[in-house]
Every structure is written in C-alpha cells, then in structure tokens.
Amino acid sequence: MLTKDLVAASSKPLLLSILAGGESYGYEIIQKVRELSGGHIEWSDGMLYPVLHRLERDGLIESEWKNSETGRERKYYFLSAKGKKGLAAEREQWLKVHNTLCKLWKIKPASI
Amino acid sequence: MENQTRFNLNAAVENWRNELAAQPNLASDDRRELETHLRDTISELRQRGLNDEESFVLARHRIGKPQKLADEFVKENPAKIWRERVFWLVFGLLIYRLWNTLASSAITPLYTWSNFHGAQRLEDLLPQWVLFYFPIWLRDLHYGPFLFIFLEFINTLLVLTVVICLVRGKLEKLRSILEFAFKNRLRFVLVAMLSVMLVSVVGNFIWNSLCVEQLRGVYVGICLYNAFWSSWIIAIVVWLLPTQNQKIPKRI
Numbered sequence: 001m002l003t004k005d006l007v008a009a010s011s012k013p014l015l016l017s018i019l020a021g022g023e024s025y026g027y028e029i030i031q032k033v034r035e036l037s038g039g040h041i042e043w044s045d046g047m048l049y050p051v052l053h054r055l056e057r058d059g060l061i062e063s064e065w066k067n068s069e070t071g072r073e074r075k076y077y078f079l080s081a082k083g084k085k086g087l088a089a090e091r092e093q094w095l096k097v098h099n100t101l102c103k104l105w106k107i108k109p110a111s112i
Numbered sequence: 113m114e115n116q117t118r119f120n121l122n123a124a125v126e127n128w129r130n131e132l133a134a135q136p137n138l139a140s141d142d143r144r145e146l147e148t149h150l151r152d153t154i155s156e157l158r159q160r161g162l163n164d165e166e167s168f169v170l171a172r173h174r175i176g177k178p179q180k181l182a183d184e185f186v187k188e189n190p191a192k193i194w195r196e197r198v199f200w201l202v203f204g205l206l207i208y209r210l211w212n213t214l215a216s217s218a219i220t221p222l223y224t225w226s227n228f229h230g231a232q233r234l235e236d237l238l239p240q241w242v243l244f245y246f247p248i249w250l251r252d253l254h255y256g257p258f259l260f261i262f263l264e265f266i267n268t269l270l271v272l273t274v275v276i277c278l279v280r281g282k283l284e285k286l287r288s289i290l291e292f293a294f295k296n297r298l299r300f301v302l303v304a305m306l307s308v309m310l311v312s313v314v315g316n317f318i319w320n321s322l323c324v325e326q327l328r329g330v331y332v333g334i335c336l337y338n339a340f341w342s343s344w345i346i347a348i349v350v351w352l353l354p355t356q357n358q359k360i361p362k363r364i
Contacts, residue, residue: 026145027152045149046176049142050188057189072152075145 002041011043011051013090016079019061020087023078025068026052052077060086119165125150128172135182142185150175201304202272204349205342305343313339 002010018029029052030043055061060083068074079087102109128150132143153171154164162170175181243251293303 025148027149044176045153045174046181046184049145049149050185053142053185054188072148074148075141 007041007043010041011047012055013087013094014041015051015055016060016083016087016090019077019079019083023076025074025076027074029077055083058086059083119163119168121154121164121168124165124168128178131178132181135178137182137186138178146175146181200349201346204346205308206272207345301347304346308343308346309339311339 014033015029018024018032024032026045026048030045030048033041033043052061052063056063056077059080061077062080063075063077065073066076099109125147129143129147132138132146138146150171153174154167157167157170158164176184290303293300
C-alpha cells in the first residue's frame with residue numbers, strides 16, 4: 001500500500017491521465033485506479049470528490065450531469081484544454097523522478 | 113431473514129441524505145454526487161450477493177461518516193468557510209450600520225447639528241477638494257434629511273466592494289495573510305471585534321480630515337460609541353455562525 005502523502009501527490013496525474021482516456025465519474029474512477037494498480041492504490045470514496053472539485057476549480061477538468069446507460073444521473077468529468085497541458089507537465093515531472101530513481105537503483109528506466 | 117424484509121433501502125438512503133444535509137460545508141451538488149456514489153456502491157455489492165441491508169451498511173461505511181466527508185471537502189477548499197464567515201461578519205456590520213443610521217438620525221448630536229445648520233447638500237459637509245471627485249449631479253442634489261443615509265450608502269459601498277473582491281477570490285494573498293484569524297471561532301470573534309474598532313477609529317480620522325471644519329470633532333464620540341457597540345453585535349453574529357464549533361482543518 002502507498003503512503004498517505006504519495007497517494008495525495010499522485011492523485012492529480014492519475015486523475016488527469018484517466019480522464020485523458022475519456023470522460024468518467026467518481027465511482028468508475030476509483031474502480032479503475034484500484035484495477036490498474038492491482039489494488040495497491042486504494043482511494044477512499046470521500047477523498048476523491050474534493051480532489052476532483054479542486055482540479056475543476058483550477059480549470060484542468062470540467063463536469064456535467066448526465067444520464068448514464070442505467071438511467072441513473074451521474075456527474076461526468078472530462079479533461080479541458082488546460083488539463084491536457086497540465087497532464088503533459090505532470091507526465092514530464094513524474095518521469096524525471098522515475099528515471100532518476102531508476103538510475104539510482106540501476107534498473108531500466110521508462111522511455112520519455 | 114426477518115431483518116431483510118423489514119429493511120427499507122430507500123428510507124435508509126433518505127436518512128443518510130438527511131445526515132449529509134446537516135453538514136453546512138457540503139453543497140447540494142456535493143450531496144447529490146455522494147448519493148450517486150453510495151447508490152453505485154450498493155448496486156455493486158448487491159450484484160455480489162449481499163442483501164439490501166448489508167449492501168447499504170457496507171457502502172455507507174466505505175464512503176465515510178458525514179462529518180468526516182464534510183471535513184475532507186473543507187480541506188480542499190478552506191477559503192469556502194473563510195468566505196462564509198466574512199460574509200456573515202459583514203452582514204452583521206451592514207445590518208447594524210443600517211439600523212444605526214435609520215434609528216439615530218433624529219437623536220444623535222451630529223444629525224441634530226446638521227439639521228440645525230441645514231446640511232442638505234454634500235458641499236455643506238465636504239471641502240471643495242473632496243467634492244472635486246464627485247460627479248456634478250451628485251454635488252448639486254438636495255438630499256435633505258437623507259444626506260447622511262447617502263453618506264452611509266457610500267460607506268457601505270466601500271465595505272461591499274472589499275467583500276465582493278474577497279468572495280470572488282480576488283484577494284487570495286490577503287486571505288493567506290489573515291489565515292491565522294480563522295483557525296477557530298474564538299480567535300475569529302476577537303479579531304473581528306478588534307478590526308471593527310480599528311476600522312471605526314481610522315474611519316474617524318479620515319472623516320475628520322475630509323469634513324468641513326465646523327464638523328470636526330463632533331463625530332469622535334459617536335464614532336467610538338458606535339464602534340464599541342458594533343463590535344459586540346459582530347461578536348454575537350459571528351458566534352452564531354452556521355459553521356460554529358468547527359475548527360478549520362489544515363490544508364494538505
């Protein structure tokens with residue numbers, strides 16, 4: 001399991017990356033993160049929404065209430081133009097950290 | 113089995129919704145979003161074979177206690193509470209000023225003085241160099257007994273401008289400087305009282321430098337007297353704020 005600090009720090013790039021793949025809603029996002037991380041990143045339900053709202057306030061994502069296939073109304077989030085740029089910046093920074101650590105630990109770094 | 117037939121899922125969700133509604137920091141849109149999340153979780157758990165009651169209890173547990181949820185929302189947006197408090201503070205101040213202007217217009221020495229001397233226009237009160245900045249139609253208007261109400265309106269306009277700037281997030285720097293004043297209710301009340309006193313004293317100096325010579329000094333006593341009472345009114349309003357008893361959590 002990740003530490004609380006790392007979970008908080010990684011929430012922004014994770015959310016932006018998930019939404020870069022298409023619009024989504026809170027519940028689905030949590031499921032996706034759990035699935036992709038193999039259960040290592042466990043977001044609490046209550047923590048996700050304030051983070052989404054902060055990203056929305058910062059103009060990185062936008063939201064809209066829509067009817068889902070099941071008929072239930074859900075608030076869908078999607079990436080804004082500013083969010084796309086924000087994601088590129090986040091990606092660059094995280095890969096820098098990743099590559100530095102890879103060099104230190106003498107493992108093969110990911111391509112940038 | 114008996115429990116399962118007695119359990120009413122909709123009533124349980126309704127109860128939970130009411131608990132959320134009791135949290136002042138959660139907007140209706142936040143609550144609606146959280147309810148959708150709760151219902152999604154319940155649906156998933158039911159698909160896994162849990163009954164209504166088990167699904168509801170587990171989903172509620174996963175989403176967290178309403179108080180804790182509200183705290184999480186505040187953590188991400190502490191300015192929201194801060195703005196709300198300032199709003200109530202200014203609301204109290206405005207109500208007090210309005211009441212004071214209307215109620216005291218007949219009895220305070222200033223008003224008696226001005227009525228006696230027939231101050232009906234701005235030029236009866238303000239020197240030429242100040243009048244210069246007013247549009248001509250405002251200068252020439254005969255306000256009659258409404259002159260002081262008009263001045264009060266200008267005063268109020270200044271306060272309102274600052275508040276609108278605060279609420280729209282234009283003065284975020286000022287907010288972060290004053291953050292210490294919003295850590296808890298008692299501290300906020302003390303800072304609010306001191307600020308009101310300070311603003312009144314400074315306002316009094318400004319008034320003395322702006323008004324015509326005959327009026328200087330007349331206002332001092334009333335001003336300090338008003339400042340004292342306004343600060344108590346503010347203290348009471350702030351004490352009764354909707355967000356009472358809530359310490360603002362530190363931002364992560």
